[in-house]
Amino acid sequence: MSTRSIWYSRSHRWIYIPLGLGVLLSLLLLANSVRDYIFVSRLLATQQVRRQMREDMVTLEQQLRRSWKAGDSRMQLLQEDVKASRGQPLWISIRNSEGRVLEQEGDSGLHVFSKEEENEGLRNHEAVYRVVERRAGRVVVEAFALHQGAPVNTGQAASSQSMAHSLLVVELAVPLTAGDPALLRTQRWNLFIGTAGALALLSTVILAAFNVRSYIRGRLLEQQLEIAKEVQARLLPVVNQNLSGVRAAAAYRPAEQVSGDFYDLFTAGNKDAIVIGDVSGKGVPAALLMGVIHGAIRSSSWTASRAEHEMETAKLNQLLCQHAEGNRYATMFWCYYEKATHTLHFINAGQAAPFLVTRRQEAVAIVPLNSGGPVIGLLPTAQYEQASTRVEPHDLLILCSDGLLEATRADGEEYGEDRLRKVVAEANRRTPEEIRTAVLNSVTGFLGSAKLHDDLTLVITQIC
DSSP states (O other): OOHHHHHHHHHTGGGHHHHHHHHHHHHHHHHHHHHHHHHHHHHHHHHHHHHHHHHHHHHHHHHHHHHOOTTOOHHHHHHHHHHHHTOOOSEEEEEETTSOEEEEEESOOOSSSOHHHHHHHHHTTOOEEEEEEETTEEEEEEEEEEEOOOOTTOSSOOOHHHHHTTEEEEEEEEEGGGSOGGGGHHHHHHHHHHHHHHHHHHHHHHHHHHHHHHHHHHHHHHHHHHHHHHHHHHHSOOSEEEOSSEEEEEEEEOSSSSOSEEEEEEEETTEEEEEEEEESSOHHHHHHHHHHHHHHHHHSOTTSOHHHHHHHHHHHHHHHHHHSOTTOOEEEEEEEEETTTTEEEEEEEBOOOOEEEEEETTEEEEEEOOOEESOBTSOTTOOOOOEEEEOOTTOEEEEEOHHHHTOBOTTSOBOHHHHHHHHHHHTTTSOHHHHHHHHHHHHHHHHTTOOOOSOEEEEEEEEO
């Protein structure tokens, strides 16, 4: 991996920071939702149980004042009230003002409250209660001060001492689960919403974390494609170029970041070489094969003679047959111009036939150059034959890829060879740069809002 790619990979490590914070936040939200539910549900249940206990104590105090007789069981009255409202309590302890147990039922509270706590609370009219843990679960224990009044039908007024002894302390213990479950319906709904939100956030962050590596790899691939695009652009010659006997202008528009189209213009000895080609497919595979072909074109001596030209074409065909996949092939037109003899030597290996535009005594002729052989990379034993034609100054050679001729607009109609011929015939007296502009404007106007679906390459050369 290049230094630039390593830096790019490291620069994306900051993504893990917000992802980690997202996980932490979702866990905090989940824990907070559960904690709030537990806290509020216990608080509401405790308040409900205590309210019911107070109502029972009020009922008991009223009964004691109205109908209690000496010798009657206070416990029986209380149990009837409590059982009618919520069921069997864990324990009930009835004590007098001095702390002596008068009646007791159930599991003993084992002095849940100290004498000082009870006296201080009752004296200040404050609630004396506590939620304690028992084997059966959480229990609400509360001490109440009741006035039972003087016994009825005694035949004498109650003394002040008997009135003092009429103060009772009732300690009642009720399970916390005795509350009404309907009271917690809203809290359960809030718990569901909070938990669902926290889990949704957590799952989203986890999925994002799993995709971060793919995201970084995708970004690195995009960067590599940008580098490949730059490298490929450097392989191609400048769009406006003058050789020893040829003036040229070119246009190159890849459908993707990299392309399978290629062209080249260079001088080899006293000859000007002109090349255009198109690798099947688009994207990276086509671009890689294009690089192989470009290297072979520049490294061989195919411009030396007719025999060399034909032999190098056959060798390039065998190279692609051996090392390219079966569905990978290329079309190519390559030629060289000898200024001394005014001759253009060419081999067309399946490329869209270039047009030789000649003007003799005001008559314009457009001749396709299609001699040579089949596409390269499919038939290992294919034979290629060089053809030659005489050219004169101001003659034009128009080379293009299928991407231009097969440019398709929204209604499905292709640009086609006839439109190209018409534009070239009308602009044949102009410079290569002006003819290139005219052709591109024609294609753009034809397409309208439609986009190119294939690589487009156009080379306009004029014999000097």
